[in-house]
Amino acid sequence: MTAIFxxxxxxxxxVLMMTGLFVVFATQNMIKKLVGLSVFQTSVxxxxxxxxxxxxxxxxxxxxxxxxxxxxPADGGYDAAPDSAYQAAEVLYSxxxxxxxxxxxxxxxxxxxxxxxxxxVRVREVYGTIEDDEINKIDYNENLEGVAR
Amino acid sequence: MQVMSLFPEWILxxxxxxxxxxxxxxxxxxxxxxxxxxxxxxxxGVTALCVFTALGLLLQVMSYxxxxxxxxxxxxxxxxxxxxxxxxxxxxLLISVVAFLCTLYALPSVIAEVEPKKRGPFYAxxxxxxxxxxxxVTTADAFNVFVFLEVSSISTYVLVAMGASxxxxxxxxxxxxxxxxxxxxxxxxxxxxxLYMQTGTLNMMDMAxxxxxxxxxxxxxxxxFAFIVIGLGLKLAMFPLHMWLxxxxxxAPSFFTAFLAATATKAALYLLLRFTxxxxxPSWDYIATAVMILLAGMGIAGMxxxxxxxxxxxxxxxxxxxxxxxxxxxxxxxxxxxxxxxLTAGYLHMINHAIMKGALFIAVGAFWYxxxxxxxxxxxxxxxxxxxxxxxxxxxxxxxxxxxxxxGFVSKLILVxxxxxxxxxxxxxxxxxxxxLAIIYVGRMIEKAYFKPVPQINDxxxxxxxxxxxxxxPLWVLALASLVFGIQTEWLxxxxxxxxxxxxxxxxxxxxxxxxxLPKVTGGH
Amino acid sequence: xxxxxxxxxxxxLRVVSKILIPxxxxxxxxxxxxxxxxxxxxxxxxxxxxxxxxxxxLIFGLDEAKRAVPPSWVRIxxxxxxxxxxxxxxxxxxxxxxxxxxxxxxxESTHASGQHWxxxxxxxxxxxxxxxxxxxxxxxxxxxxxxxxxxxx
Numbered sequence: 001m002t003a004i005f006x007x008x009x010x011x012x013x014x015v016l017m018m019t020g021l022f023v024v025f026a027t028q029n030m031i032k033k034l035v036g037l038s039v040f041q042t043s044v045x046x047x048x049x050x051x052x053x054x055x056x057x058x059x060x061x062x063x064x065x066x067x068x069x070x071x072x073p074a075d076g077g078y079d080a081a082p083d084s085a086y087q088a089a090e091v092l093y094s095x096x097x098x099x100x101x102x103x104x105x106x107x108x109x110x111x112x113x114x115x116x117x118x119x120x121v122r123v124r125e126v127y128g129t130i131e132d133d134e135i136n137k138i139d140y141n142e143n144l145e146g147v148a149r
Numbered sequence: 150m151q152v153m154s155l156f157p158e159w160i161l162x163x164x165x166x167x168x169x170x171x172x173x174x175x176x177x178x179x180x181x182x183x184x185x186x187x188x189x190x191x192x193x194g195v196t197a198l199c200v201f202t203a204l205g206l207l208l209q210v211m212s213y214x215x216x217x218x219x220x221x222x223x224x225x226x227x228x229x230x231x232x233x234x235x236x237x238x239x240x241x242l243l244i245s246v247v248a249f250l251c252t253l254y255a256l257p258s259v260i261a262e263v264e265p266k267k268r269g270p271f272y273a274x275x276x277x278x279x280x281x282x283x284x285x286v287t288t289a290d291a292f293n294v295f296v297f298l299e300v301s302s303i304s305t306y307v308l309v310a311m312g313a314s315x316x317x318x319x320x321x322x323x324x325x326x327x328x329x330x331x332x333x334x335x336x337x338x339x340x341x342x343x344l345y346m347q348t349g350t351l352n353m354m355d356m357a358x359x360x361x362x363x364x365x366x367x368x369x370x371x372x373x374f375a376f377i378v379i380g381l382g383l384k385l386a387m388f389p390l391h392m393w394l395x396x397x398x399x400x401a402p403s404f405f406t407a408f409l410a411a412t413a414t415k416a417a418l419y420l421l422l423r424f425t426x427x428x429x430x431p432s433w434d435y436i437a438t439a440v441m442i443l444l445a446g447m448g449i450a451g452m453x454x455x456x457x458x459x460x461x462x463x464x465x466x467x468x469x470x471x472x473x474x475x476x477x478x479x480x481x482x483x484x485x486x487x488x489x490x491x492l493t494a495g496y497l498h499m500i501n502h503a504i505m506k507g508a509l510f511i512a513v514g515a516f517w518y519x520x521x522x523x524x525x526x527x528x529x530x531x532x533x534x535x536x537x538x539x540x541x542x543x544x545x546x547x548x549x550x551x552x553x554x555x556x557g558f559v560s561k562l563i564l565v566x567x568x569x570x571x572x573x574x575x576x577x578x579x580x581x582x583x584x585x586l587a588i589i590y591v592g593r594m595i596e597k598a599y600f601k602p603v604p605q606i607n608d609x610x611x612x613x614x615x616x617x618x619x620x621x622x623p624l625w626v627l628a629l630a631s632l633v634f635g636i637q638t639e640w641l642x643x644x645x646x647x648x649x650x651x652x653x654x655x656x657x658x659x660x661x662x663x664x665x666x667l668p669k670v671t672g673g674h
Numbered sequence: 675x676x677x678x679x680x681x682x683x684x685x686x687l688r689v690v691s692k693i694l695i696p697x698x699x700x701x702x703x704x705x706x707x708x709x710x711x712x713x714x715x716x717x718x719x720x721x722x723x724x725x726x727x728x729x730x731x732l733i734f735g736l737d738e739a740k741r742a743v744p745p746s747w748v749r750i751x752x753x754x755x756x757x758x759x760x761x762x763x764x765x766x767x768x769x770x771x772x773x774x775x776x777x778x779x780x781x782e783s784t785h786a787s788g789q790h791w792x793x794x795x796x797x798x799x800x801x802x803x804x805x806x807x808x809x810x811x812x813x814x815x816x817x818x819x820x821x822x823x824x825x826x827x
Contacts, residue, residue, distance in 0.1 A: 017339075024328060033328055041335055047342050061712055098345075101292050103717060105338065108299040112331050114811045115306050119324045121818055122310070126317045135321050142318070166773040174760040177753045222775030 009050035016043035028132040030123065034116045041109045045102045052098035060093040153212065156205035164202045164209075165218035165231040168241065169284040169297075171195060171202075176276035185268035189259070192272045193252050199245035199283070207238040211647075215659065225289065225660055226355035232289035234657075235647035236427075240286050240419050243500055244412045247507050248279050250623035251408040254511055257617045258404040261518050262315050271311055275405065278304040282416045291341045291351045291428075294420060295334060298384065301416070302330045305409065309401040322396030329393040333383025340376030343369050344428075357428045357656035365433035374436065377424050378443065385417035387444075387481065388451030391474045395462075398470035403514025406466060410473055411507035415499050418480060422496075427657040431487055445485025449579055451478030456586035460593075463524050465513050468590055469506065472549065475583060476502045482576060483564050489646075489653045490567035496652075497645035498560035501548075504634070505557060508545035508627035512538050515616035515624065528594055530603030530611065538616045539598050541628040546591040548631040551584050555635040559642065684733065691733045698726040706801055710790070716797035720804025727805075728812050736816045748809045755803025762795045 004011055016039055023036025124130050127138060153161070160167070175195045182188040210216060215234035219225065233241070255272075263271050281301025288294055306327045312319030345351060347369050348359040363370060379390075386394040394414075398406050429436050452475050459471035476498065483495025515538045516522040516531065531539045548555035561580060568576040603610040615621070634641050651657070682688075706719030731739030763773045771778035776792020 021332070024332065030324060037328060037331055040332070044335055044339055044342065047339065048345075051342065051346050059713075097351075101351075104292075104296055107717075108296065108303075108334075111303050112299070112327065115303055116324065116327050116331075118814065119306070119310055119320055119327065121815070122313065123320045123324065126313070126320060132321075139318050139321060163767060163773070167767075170760060170763060170773060174757065174764070177756045177760075181749065181753050219772055220774060222772045222777055 009046070013043050013047045013050070016040075016046065028134075030120045030130040030132060031117075033132070034113060034120070037116070038109065038113060041105070041112075045105060045109075048098040048102045048105070052095040054092060054094045057092045057094035060096040153205075153208055156201075156208070160202055160205050161209050163218070164206045165216055165233055165287055166220065168199055168202045168206070168245075169231075169280055169287055171198060172276045172280035172283065176273045176280065179276055180270055180273035182269045182272075185259070185265065185272070188269045188272040189252070189256055192255070192276055193249070195276060196245060196249040196252050196279070199279070200242070200249050203238070203242040203245040206233055207242050210235060210238040226350045226352040229288065229290040229293050230352055230354075230660075231287045232354070233287060234651055235644075236423065236651040237286045237419060239500065239644045239648065240415065241283060243503055244279070244282050244286065244416065247408060247411040247503060250507065250626055251404055251411075251511075254407065254514070254620050254623045255404040256619050258514055258518060258620070259402065262402045262404070263311055264314055267311065271308070271402075274304045274307050274311075275408070277301075278308060278408075282412055285416045286419055289353045291344065291353055291356065292338075293351075295338045295341060298337065298417075298420075299334050301413070302334060302384075305397075305413065306330070308405045309397045309409075311405070312400045312402045315402065316400050318396065319400035322393075322400045326393040326397045329383055329390070333380045333390075335380070336376050336383065337380030340373045340380060343373035343376065347373070352660065353423065353428050354658050354660045357430075358658040358660070360429060361656060361658070365430070365435065370429075371435055374425075374429055374439070378421065378439065381417050381421045381424070382447075385414045385421060386474050386477055388447045388454065388474065388478060391451070391455070391477075394474060395467050395470040398473065398510075399464055399466040403466075403510065403517055407507050407510035407514060410469070410510050411503040414473070414477055415503055418477070418499060422484065422492075422652060425484075426492075426652040426655070430656050432655065437487065440487050441485055443485075444481045445576075448478040448481030448483075448485055449576065451475060452482065452579060452583045453478075453586075456583045456590070459590045460586060462590075463526065465516070465523060465525055465528070465594065466510070468525065468594070469509055469513065472587070472590065473502075473506060475587075476506070476549075478583075479561070479564060479580070482580075483567060486567050486571050486573070488567060488571060489649045490563065490570055492649035492652050493642070493645045494560055494564035494567050496648045497563060497641060500641055500645065501556040501560045501631070501634070504627050504631050505545045505548045508541060508624055508631065509549065511620065511624045511627065512542035512545070515620045518620065519614050519616055520611075525594055525597060527604075528597040529601035530598070532599035533603050534611050534613050535615055536613070537621055538624065541621070541624040542598075543595055544628040545631055546595055548635065550587045550591055553635075554632065556631045556641070557635075559635055559638050563642070687733050691729055695726050695730055698729065699723055702726065706797065709797060710794065716800030717804050720801045721808060723801070723805045724808030724812070727809050731812065731816065736813070740813070743809065745810070745813055748806050748813065750806075751802050752806025752810060755799045755801065755806060757799070758802060759796050759799030762792060762799065766792070 020036045020038070020040025020043060024033050024040065027033055027036065120130055123135065127135050129135060172195050175191055179188045179191050182191065206216065210233055215232060217225075218231040218233075220229040220231060223229070252275075255275075259268055259271060278301045281297045281299075281304065284297030285294055285301060288297060306323050309326060310320055310323035312323075341351070344356060344360075347363060347367060348356050350356055350359060360370060383390045383393075398410055401409060425431060425436065425440060431437060431440060455471045455474035455478065459468050459475065462468045462471060480495045480498050480502070483491045483493075483498060485491070486494075516528070516535065519535060520527070520531075522528060522531075544555070548557040551557040551561040561584065565577050565580055568574070568580070605611075616624075702719045702723035705714040705722060706716060707714075709715030709719070727739060727743055730742065762776075766775050766778050767773060769778040774792070774796070776790075777786065777788045779791050780786075780788035
């Protein structure tokens with residue numbers, strides 16, 4: 001039991017991942033498939049984001065008050081702070097890299113979703129249905145006609 | 150080397166980045182271009198530049214060793230590094246050359262298949278897809294790989310769906326491809342996430358170094374390997390994961406089918422090689438087992454099952470698509486042997502298959518362009534009505550079977566040698582058996598074309614109607630290449646051997662040092 | 675249109691959103707420029723800016739929105755973004771650095787001002803590209819189905 005709570009983030013990720021994957025495979029409806037795909041992708045975003053948390057770490061934003069012992073003119077602001085001041089700051093930050101990676105992955109996910117929905121719109125216009133099995137049936141009949149032709 | 154002086158120094162020092170960036174940027178300009186002709190000319194220029202750059206990079210790798218390029222001047226492992234060695238340089242050239250030839254072919258083909266309003270964006274999407282593939286092959290950053298994988302895949306979904314003006318099944322095929330492709334990419338990125346969790350780095354070489362320290366016993370790394378293999382297996386159409394491929398190949402615009410069949414699965418296969426052999430350690434137990442049982446096993450299964458399926462298809466492009474799955478099986482079998490000879494065979498077959506399948510799909514597109522032929526049964530008399538196109542198709546076809554004197558024979562021979570070296574006699578049996586199956590499915594088409602009478606329309610035989618020159622030139626370049634490289638075997642074989650050397654050297658931990666250092670190139674001397 | 679119609683069901687929505695839309699656009703610019711010093715940046719700002727345009731389209735109709743922000747502008751905006759981003763990289767090439775090596779913009783600076791200016795230009799490109807892409811996606815889906823007329827409410 002404690003193992004589950006110690007790895008709570010992974011439990012959430014696994015549940016979401018399997019839910020998404022199940023929806024993609026189990027449903028015939030194209031929109032629902034895309035919903036499942038999005039859930040599946042979101043679980044990966046969560047996996048990365050939860051990796052980036054350093055216990056006790058702050059958001060990785062350099063603040064003036066964190067620059068201990070650095071002497072810089074009060075009016076000069078950030079540009080006036082010498083680089084050594086930034087390096088001397090003894091603050092524990094969370095890892096910002098996974099956030100950047102996931103920002104990219106979210107963009108990719110949005111693009112995939114947009115293309116997928118656009119395809120569904122076109123499929124609906126052309127076939128008159130968005131159920132995968134019905135489309136397969138129509139395609140199968142068309143294939144048979146292709147032979148006869 | 151004397152040839153090196155032909156290339157401007159700038160191309161040599163920045164080529165690793167420019168080969169990816171130039172298509173990407175010019176795609177945007179192409180998208181805004183109102184004239185389809187001008188857009189086509191842009192694409193032709195870009196692909197020609199890519200060929201030139203890739204050639205320069207290949208020669209540079211061959212004479213000076215691997216190229217490191219630090220994106221933004223940030224040295225890896227902190228920054229994104231681009232890395233070109235004997236494994237990916239030939240692939241860069243292959244993708245660029247196929248893209249160039251397909252672009253030549255695109256001029257008549259796109260006019261026939263894509264609505265006028267969509268031609269500019271169509272070319273733009275093609276350039277983005279090209280940039281994605283080149284980026285996948287060039288980059289040494291694991292997450293960057295995912296981004297480029299998706300860049301090329303998403304534009305591929307769009308381009309496959311563009312075939313809808315010819316056949317509406319393109320839409321449902323593209324949707325299936327999207328679902329399968331996205332699941333594959335997500336699996337891949339989960340694997341990368343687990344690796345990042347254990348190593349804290351994304352640079353492939355740094356990852357390889359840290360994985361060596363972690364050792365083979367780590368469960369998370371094992372899990373990462375499983376996710377990466379399945380994810381890439383979906384992208385490269387490894388046998389049971391190939392369901393998206395026939396539809397996508399059969400209904401995409403014929404110009405794009407030729408490009409897709411020749412390049413997309415190859416880039417994914419390259420990634421599989423890169424990760425399995427140079428990031429993970431192939432000498433670890435579970436990796437060696439997975440390579441031997443999973444890759445070789447699935448390769449064999451794919452060879453047999455997909456070849457059988459190809460025989461029973463009626464659509465020409467579906468026949469060739471199933472044959473592609475079978476050919477991927479040959480490559481995987483070679484890789485699964487994990488010996489230098491086996492890897493050489495797998496890599497060589499990858500290049501050869503691109504040449505043959507490119508030619509075959511270009512010819513099939515030409516049949517449709519002239520006569521609207523999509524079914525095998527409609528190929529009657531093509532030997533008389535389109536003699537040059539059919540001759541090119543035949544050369545590539547017999548190369549696919551593996552007749553001596555063609556490239557297909559060279560790689561199959563090395564594959565058989567490698568199997569014999571391993572003592573896998575049953576594998577040789579399967580190779581021979583599937584080659585016989587290939588004779589059936591290719592021979593069926595050739596027989597229809599040459600030995601069946603020309604069809605009659607209004608009691609008169611159909612007149613000879615050759616494909617336009619813009620289609621014949623790329624077709625014959627590829628067909629002749631499959632003959633020339635089948636006789637002059639050393640060139641491609643030595644390239645494949647160099648790639649196999651890189652792979653059998655084990656994990657690559659070669660990280661360049663120093664930020665803000667431009668790669669030094671001495672140029673020709 | 676029913677702007678003169680005093681029974682219009684949208685009066686409150688229209689008045690409120692007319693006040694809100696400029697504020698949303700302004701907030702987008704704040705998020706963008708504050709991205710230099712804190713959380714924010716081109717991507718977030720682009721989405722917020724696009725949401726202002728999309729809100730306008732939702733409240734006043736797609737045709738009105740297309741009159742205010744023509745689809746051709748959207749396409750140019752999208753491409754311009756990518757070109758600004760890539761152009762920054764090309765500029766670094768011209769100045770002799772690697773692709774996107776912003777240090778070449780101010781090689782003498784001790785505070786990495788070159789990086790600052792480079793990131794600024796790149797983020798501007800991201801802002802344009804994301805705004806354009808979001809609005810383009812909205813236009814593409816929105817214009818597939820005939821819109822609900824006011825009388826159907």
